[in-house]
Amino acid sequence: MPTLTQYWNDEASRLDLALVAEQASLATLRNALTLAQASQRAAADAARSQADAVAAARRALAAIAMPADGDPLLVRMEDALIGLAAARVALANGELAVQRLRADLAARQGRAGALASELAEARRMLAQATQDAATRTTMGDALTTGSLAGLAADAAAALTGFGADARARVEGEFPASGTAAKDFLKRVRARRAIIEASATSAAGVETAAFTASHAALAQAQRAFDTALQAVSARFQAGSALAADVATLERLAALPVAVPPTSFPVLTPWQHARLHDASRKSAREAALAKLKAVDDAQLALRSAQASYDQALHAAMQAEPDATPAQLDATTLSVQRAALDGKAADLEAARTAVDAGERASLQAWFAAVPDALWEALESLDSALARLTLLSGPPAAATLLADLDAAEAALASALSAVRLTQRKAAGAGAAHLRASAAQLAESETQRQRADAVARSASLF
DSSP states (O other): OOOOOHHHHHHHHHHHHHHHHHHHHHHHHHHHHHHHHHHHHHHHHHHHHHHHHHHHHHHHHHHHEEEEEGGGHHHHHHHHHHHHHHHHHHHHHHHOOOOOOHHHHHHHHHHHHHHHHHHHHHHHHHHHHHHHHHHHHHHHHHTTTTTTTTTHHHHHHHIIIIHHHHHHHHHHOOOOOOOOGGHHHHHHHHHHHHHHHHHHHHHHHHHHHHHSSSOHHHHHHHHHHHHHHHHHHHHHHHHHHHHHHHHHHHHTSSSOOOOOBSSSSHHHHHHHTOOOOHHHHHHHHHHHHHHHHHHHHHHHHHHHHHHOOOOOHHHOOOOOSSSHHHHTTTTTHHHHHHHHHHHHHHHHHHSSSSSHHHHHHHHHHTTTHHHHHHHHHHHHHHHHHHHHHHSHHHHHHHHHHHHHHHHHHHHHHHHHHHHHHHHHHHHHHHHOOOOOOOHHHTTHHHHHHHHHHHOOO
16 A cells, blocks of 8 residues: 655655756756857847848949949849848847747746755655654554553453442442433433533534535545544553553442441442432432433434534535525525424423422532542543453554555645646646747737748748
């Protein structure tokens, strides 16, 4: 598969060859211009000499005593006129040649300067690509055969060794229910997941908008950056692994609950306040209503994402339409769905009365900071260790990175070829414009000279 190092190496070699060829062309053009200017000066001298010869012939004719004496002089004057006409044609053609060569030389000098700049940039990018490739090789070797090759096994071992006990100590401190909608800890985690899902949804909408608004090269660069970030995160996870294992081990080592006298995290008073049996029924009923609100929020966020994606597509397809016009026409279905989900959320919110809200707020407030922090530590460590222990494996991430690099190198090649073709077309137009300008600026001079001469083209 092509690599960025290979691409920039090839690009630097190509530009180096192109610059050498351009410099050779410049030398040839300079020589040609020097010769053309010399020819033009010679033509100008010849024209002046022939004009002087015509003038001398006219003076000689004016001084003859008898008409018969003028015959030889008339022949000389005719020869002088013929020579003058040919010299004027040569001078006009020389002016055209000099103008065209000057324009070609200026264009070639600009091209050489551009190639020199591109070559310097390509060499800089080659050095950077070589360095980056070495860094990626270091990470890949560490993850597959080196010090980090056992990350997945170590993470799995930590989950097996300490995961269950850590969960039991922390999760057991929270009120539980056999009904999912009334389970306090499930609701806590679900509410965190709502925010995470919202961020994921927004990222998906942004990705779709990016894809629609950017060319293939930008998309390939983004895919490569994403794949590289995944490998880098796995490489850097080695330093966090020990901390996460230590967190699970610490939580698993918390004392076993001995109700009602001792608990892993809570004091007896905190436990009694959080698990107040007299308020359990009312709290769980209110929690079920909170779940309905949360579910409505999830549905609204999904409808919002669908609407946003449709809106972005419509903004591209109908750039002159206002949001209100789009809502009334192209986006009427998505707008109605979004408004409907917003109404559902408001209805779910309204169903939770002031007393139920107060009950829920008091219940959540009954969880002390120490327990919140323990839960956060548990969930964060479990999430990272689970990610390390399961798919995708490091080898998969590295393969994805190689594929993304190959796609980026191919996209760079395609774009650069397109740019070269566009530059070639621009150079052709510049050359044609210079030729047209030279023709127009010397048109009158050449037309007059050619019209008064039988000189061959």
